[in-house]
Amino acid sequence: PPGRKVLIVYAHQEPKSLNGSLKRVAVEELSKQGCSVTVSDLYAMQFEPRATRNDVVGCVYNSEEFDYGVETWEAYKRGSLSNDLIEEQKKVQEADLLIFQFPLYWFSMPAIMKGWMDRVLVQGFAHNFPNCYDSGLLKNKLALFSFTTGGSREMYAKGGISGDIRYLLWPMQHGIMHFCGVKVLAPHICFAPEYVSEEKRKEMLTAWAQRLKTLWKEEPINCSPEWYFD
């Protein structure tokens, strides 16, 4: 709906890829709805995935022993996180919906996107114990993981060799998004696009556009162990 803000965090090296197309489809469809859409194109930005001393501008809190979690928490409070992190946090803060678009790498997101999670979702900003899970600091936001796989739907079925695809969603949806208070919409998964016809890939794009038309009416999943493992 008009006025809603969406941040798409996108991790693919190739604009011509299916991931690139899925991202474009989302920008187009959501813009058409009157949403304001921002994209963090991580590879294009050469986004830094490594959590280091460089994320704190100026002096560290404890110069004897470097603890990344403590240092970035303190730096957040002082306003002395590095600029790239402040920029990403602003985008997150403004967004009603976060869409993560990526190819599945090793049952998870690519390292460049994991680095975005590691570095942007700083204590004080995204969570602050006991403000986690349902009382996480990013509550009232939605997240959606949209990804492509190498393995087929059969491999990722219960009883398939790679196990139910939901098993691998636990760390990303529950461990990251739910931990920060974000409500999670059902994932959007394109299975094994490299092994299907061009026509099938086009259908995948159409299905995504179609889903986005009614996305704002969707109810979040019940992000508890039952959804993943029962």
Next chain:
Amino acid sequence: PPGRKVLIVYAHQEPKSLNGSLKRVAVEELSKQGCSVTVSDLYAMQFEPRATRNDVVGCVYNSEEFDYGVETWEAYKRGSLSNDLIEEQKKVQEADLLIFQFPLYWFSMPAIMKGWMDRVLVQGFAHNFPNCYDSGLLKNKLALFSFTTGGSREMYAKGGISGDIRYLLWPMQHGIMHFCGVKVLAPHICFAPEYVSEEKRKEMLTAWAQRLKTLWKEEPINCSPEWYFD
């Protein structure tokens, strides 16, 4: 035992950290046993986590559309992967045991270590469908995930707010190591070391040294859904 080769892939910024100490303890104990131990100290190496065109030296296989999986597979066959990857692959190839030592970040490994997985475990080297899982190309090797957590043992219990710790081991142990044919030893987990006394932390180091003394007699876990979710 004398002659066994161990690769420790280590991801912590601070040598004085508990992770740093756990790494040193492992180097000392395993060396004492006559093992030859190699450490990949990822932050010290400024290891590149991003999967990009730069991982292929010279021309790409398909200059129209960049597909990281295909390009690195082809480059592996041609011997034209970037030098940092060739170096890591040599270490893996020679190792009987891989130890991953890291602080848990967001229910998973830090991005710098995820990048090691994404970039080093190339198709053709670590797996080559249908050579995956029990027939993965790194069979006859062992892996062990050794990590520290922020959350307590109670939070990571079945029924705890963060769920059974085994849930989050699935992508790392099954999705990566088992996929490559590597057998997985039970994880070594130090819960919430930042919230315990100095004495307790020393006990954690002693317990690790103790376990390493009989590590070679351990049986791998049965890396199937039952181990993780039952």
